[in-house]
Amino acid sequence: MLENKPESLATDTLEHADRSPAYSAQRFSIAPMLDWTDRHCRHFHRLMSREALLYTEMVTTGAIIHGKGDYLAFGDQEHPVALQLGGSNPQDLAICAKLAEQRGYDEINLNVGCPSDRVQNGMFGACLMGQAALVADGIKAMRDVVSIPVTVKTRIGIDDQDSYEFLCDFVQQVSERGGCDTFIIHARKAWLSGLSPKENREVPPLDYPRVYQLKRDFPHLTIAINGGIKSLEDAKQHLQHMDGVMIGREAYQNPSMLLDVDRELFGSQSPVLTGPEVIRALYPYIESELSNGTYLGHITRHILGIFQGIPGARQWRRHLSENAHKPGAGVDVVEQALAMVTRPQMATSEA
Incomplete structure (x- = not known):
């Protein structure tokens, strides 16, 4: 074991104060990314920002209910942390949401954005955009059994169902029938066939104005924007129109950007750690x-x-x-x- 490790620095960094009530929990979040945002990643990210909302990788309801592993494990230092669920059966979603709340998660998020074939075959992800009533039923089933927020992460459309009216109808049904008041919108549509998940993150063009318009048309909802956001300066620009921003691969591949999140986006006066300090912490x-x-x-x-x-x-x-x-x-x-x-x-x- 190395001596003179900054134990106190690590402890101070991990003792999180309550989130400032001046900001939405969605003001800045790090996207759920399969095979990336595991508990080790989340612990590391938390050392750099106490305010960012962290998400798990997507976990299917089947894995939680029938799997042999502990798919809900996370560290106490990760708060605030949200569980992203993949599934479409309202009863199964409710079971998993209840288990997640009992384990201490701060939010449940339903994946209605992943376009992979495997996800579609399991009847969850982006294909559910075409079944707004089913999504609403799933959200309601979860909200009926938990007191923590239940949110939706989705796209602006799928395949040829990519009109603004389609997006508005989806949001309206899920919010009014399901009771969902928070949406994270990836500002691209998804092609359910013909493109790989990677291509679906790059080929369909970004349409930020459409997401801005959605917020204007649903001012009572909390809406965060996701997709192609590369810097905190980008985030600040989006926050002029939106309630929050979600950053994905840039936060993972260039994590030092997280060092300035609390100061730049939340007005924190706490000292900003250096990269070496974070590593030693x-x-x-x-x-x-x-x-x-x-x-x-x-x-x-x-x-x-x-x-x-x-x-x-x-x-x-x-x-x-x-x-x-x-x-x-x-x-x-x-x-x-x-x-x-x-x-x-x-x-x-x-x-």
Whole structure:
């Protein structure tokens, strides 16, 4: 074990105050991303922002109800954290929502945006945009058994059902019949066939004005925007029109952007940590996880991008990629990689 780790820094960072009532919980969130936003990723992101709303990967109702693993596990330090569900059976959704509330989640989100074939075959995701009544029934079933918010993440349309009227009808039915008052809108439509999930994030054009119009036409609803948002400056522009912004891959691939979220978007006066401080604040978590049998590489894969654009970043990524999966790899591997970033900085400052 390394000595002189900033245990107090980690503790201070993780002791979260209540969210400021001046802002919607959706003001800034990090998108649910399959195979990416697992509990290790969320713990790391929380070290950089106490205000950002974090989402789990999408978890299907079938996995929760019939699976042998614990698909609802998360750390106490992750709050505020939302569970994203995939499913369409109202009874199953209600069961899972109740279990999630009992476990302490702060929000339940229904996935009505994923366009993959596997998701469609399971009758959930973006294909549900064409079945607004069923979505409304599912939302109502969940709202009837929990007291935490139940929200929907969706697209602006699917296939040839991509008119503004179609989007408005979907939102109206789900809000009025289902009681949903919060929507996160990915500002692209989804093609249910012919495009891969990756292509569905890039090929259909973004239509931010359509989402802005939706907020104007449904002013009583909380509506956040998602899709193609690359920076906090982008987020500020969207927040002039919307209640919130959700950032996905940029927050994952360039996580240092999260360091300024609380100050720039929530008016926090708390000190902003540096990248090295965040990494060292992660050490107690890493050691705890290693003692429970977690491989170092399962954690470090999420932190590779934090020094993007900084001298030594390539060496940082290479050292972790080459050594984190070796038997017995521990915090010392991360500290060695960190030295490759901090030493060039020190040399520059001394010069």
